[in-house]
Amino acid sequence: MSVNQTDPMIGRLIDGRYQVRSRIARGGMATVYLASDLRLERPVAVKIMHGHLADDENFKERFIQEARSAARLAHPNVVNVFDQGQDDESAYLVMEYLPGITLRELLQDHRVLTPEQATDILEAVLAGLAAAHRSGIVHRDLKPENVLLADDGRIKIGDFGLARAASANTATGAALLGTIAYLSPELVTRGVADTRSDIYALGIMLYEMLTGEQPYKGDQPMQIAYQHANDTVPMPSAVNPRVPPELDELVLWATARDPDQRPRDARAMLDHLFELQRGGATGGVQKTMVLPSAMAPVPPLQRTTGPTGPVPPSGTGETFGGSTGDTQILPKGRHRTGPVVPALSENAEALQKKAGRRRRRGAVWLVIVIVVALVALGTALWFNVGPGAMASVPGVSRSSVSQATSTLTADGFAVSKTQEQRYSTSVPAGEVTGTRPRAGATVHKGATVTLIVSQGPRILSFPQVTGHLEATARAALKNFTVKASSYQFSNQAKNVVLSVAGTTSAGADEDLGSASTYREKGPVTLTVSLGPVPDVTGKTVSDAQATLSAVGLVGDQTASSYSDTVAAGSVISQAQANQGTVIKGDHIDLTVSKGPAPITLPDETGKKVSTAEAALKALGLKVTYADCTTVQCSTASALGFDWRKLVKVQSQSPAGKSTVHKGDTITLTYDGSAISVG
Structure with a gap:
């Protein structure tokens, strides 16, 4: 997920009641958010199924099954489910919010737990699981990620997403559900789960708490599954000699390959654990106190009777004789002075x-x-002011190395001279991105904390996307943050990338058209072609405006002009209102034709036909007249004269001083009989 992108669910109000505040975790089926219940004014955890699974009825049914399974349980060691519903095609359930960490996070921070810590967690998990088994529910996905350790000390089981009725004893089908590291042999070989399958997973978890590792390892899931089905879980004490025999036996009992050799359910295992804690018939971890030898009490005075009085046991001390024959025995190395004490009566x-x-x-x-x-x-x-005192690692993210060092030192921690380097797209180079152990982890005071320092974002090869389609460009830029594109009209085809821009690390604009590298997740803005501005010349004003509006432009009739070629009311020319780039919403100026320009017709009466014709044609008018067929015209033509130069215009139509337009036709009349030749 891109760091710079915002989760669309944050800030959303679900079902008019649950205001989403932040994201807690994301899993394979759903994402969990921290939200506020506006009706009851309390924080809750809202689990929302992934949108791409909404159309899968099997996933949806499994999601709803979790709500129903968990809602049937009311136990202090089970996460409470308050509500379930659907909002905008998104199935959700509302759960109790527990600030804290998971058992997995605890193991990551501390690796190995003491037998006492492991027993405390085991007892709480068994208590919650016993309630589930008593209600006929098999969890089927027990693992450290689903054990929640609240800040106030409560321990609860969550995530009943794979829960099924214990009586169903159903197989999983072709695919094994749950986490492979905790699957029981019968789930691996036969795909069948019951309460004893949960016990097996719990036994693996107990082994992991006591040793800091899982019993089976492999590069492929099938290798681990094979070991579950064919091998016997070793005793934890083989890895951690401090594990008492009673817990060794408990692990071996819970992880027996034959389900019939395991506890029948969580209640049976919990009862046995109580017997161990009480030191009952089955054995127990006895807590005895041994006094140091330097504080052992001095042996008491010893007496025995021989033939002539008290006689010391062989090698126990020194003998002092008296007149009465009595002998007093003192522990070796002690000397007595004074009179000998006479023997006492019995x-x-x-x-x-x-x-x-x-x-x-x-x-x-x-x-x-x-x-x-x-x-x-x-x-x-030791645990309050000495080396054994515990403290939470403070958060120092987004601070300088010197500031982080001062903060940690002031809280009693040692800071490692060696730093871890990590690329980060959200924390500037040189600043602290986190610590190891993580912020909030509870560790011993004086523990060494390693700073994780940002190297800034990685510098990646930048693809050339100018001239490619927008969809192709976005796919090529998956390692960068592609923002909303900018669109403009151009001579390029529609959806073709015209240019690409970004920003420098200082925030200045940067042209990436010829760049070969760019920082990971850096912002990128594409400028994409909308195609050419439509040509509307020759269209009527209404048609031109409709054409421009269809592509997001506004056509304004800003001028009109006479045109000998464009009909009146049609567009002669177009131009953008503002010089520069044309984008959607811009105005296009339209010049509309008023038709041909008007002409005041001259009076050609009395002029030779040829002269009148030439004058009228020069004005763009057409001239028509009847051909001369008289004898005089024929004679003039035979002698080589142009008869139009010989006859005069008697009248014209329209008459002189009339208003006409270019292209109009003027009709001339004449008298051919008036021709005089020679």
Whole structure:
């Protein structure tokens, strides 16, 4: 998607209720937007099916199925669905909005989770999935992308787009749905899914949380599918030795190739997890506290009785003799001074031992309490002000490297001296486009953050599109941002590109007609021909104006003139009102004919016919008269005279001083008998 193009859904009001604010994510079937429910005044997530799938009834039914499946569930660990409908041919559903991240993003930031973290997430997902299984719904697409971790600590399952009724046990047909990395063997081999298929996917997710990787890898999806169908998932502890045996067994149980060897549903697996946490009959992860050896209590005084008095056990200490034959035993390395204590009676010795045990137990508990307090204090200091304290990486995008470094340093992070370089069409070269870990990620204070610095847009080869059709040019410019074209009339054929323009990095206009390179996603404007301006000369004014209007031009009758060749009321000539480029909406000046110019007819009466004829023809008039057939005319012609030079005009029609027009015919009369020859 082009960075410079705006999503048309942003700002749109759906069904008169949901105002779209921004885009959250885009998937294969739909795009999710953040919107405001204007009726209840709360933020919601609106999932809108892609427009190109609107005509596909199978996709549409699957989309509606998600709404129905999720709407049947009411559980704290399942994303709530509030509404579903259709607006302008776009199917949509309205869901609970959870600010936060997905489990996939958490794994990208931290890779491996602790057993405690993995168990917490597993417990929440199992609880939500158990509600679905109890309602007869199989999710069929469990993966880290569909586990949402809200900022307030809630964990929820979303995206029931592939959910089906558990009782249906239907096959997927020719194509396997879901993500290949989490498909159960029965889905791969038989295309059949039930509640145990969800358990298998959850077992793969638990393996990934504990090890930071998926159990099966391959260059092709079929390689991974083959391993799901034929191999046994290894124990997570083979990759991460810190994984306890109980979680190893839980992963192996959930990912058994035979569905009958797995938990029957999420409830059964959740109950087993509770037993592990309680340390029940099936085993559990016991959390025991071991005292440091330096704080172990001193062994108590030991006594035993021999033939002549108390006798030390072999190798336990030193012997001191007294006059009474009594022997007192002290731990090795300790020396006693003073008189020897006489032997106690059996009752007194029993009471003394009992009191000693009570004192020792009290001392042990005191030591335990002190140690626990110190551990708690140390933990609090570690996670609040020490190296173990957590903090969110601040957003430093679109700031300079020095500004970003100062911001991160002030928040207690270290900034790596090595920077990542990345091309960007939206962030100027030299500015920060992001960080690794990403902005908003929760990491330890003092963690090292790597800056991702923009190199600006890539410089690409620029195609020559002048002289090509507009559609061909736009296809060739797919790596650039082609804006709305400019159109003008020209002598070129319609839809042919006349010129191409862009802007420099400083924002100045740039002619790209002869450019060989240009920056990626740079703005491009095409100037396209509308074809020649129609020629309307010779047409009537109304016809000429209609012809011009059909192509977006306005014909104005601005002048009129006499014309000997163009009929009155028709266009003699045309010209654009303003000099320069002609575009739609421009005015064309029309000069309209008034017909031939009027002529005042001269009086040719009394003039020789030849003289009159010449004068009238010089004015553009036509002359007619009867041929002379008299004897005098014949005689004159025989003698070589032009009889028209001998006879005079007796009258003319029309008469002299009449108004005529060029091309009119004037009739002359004469008397041939008046010819005098010789």
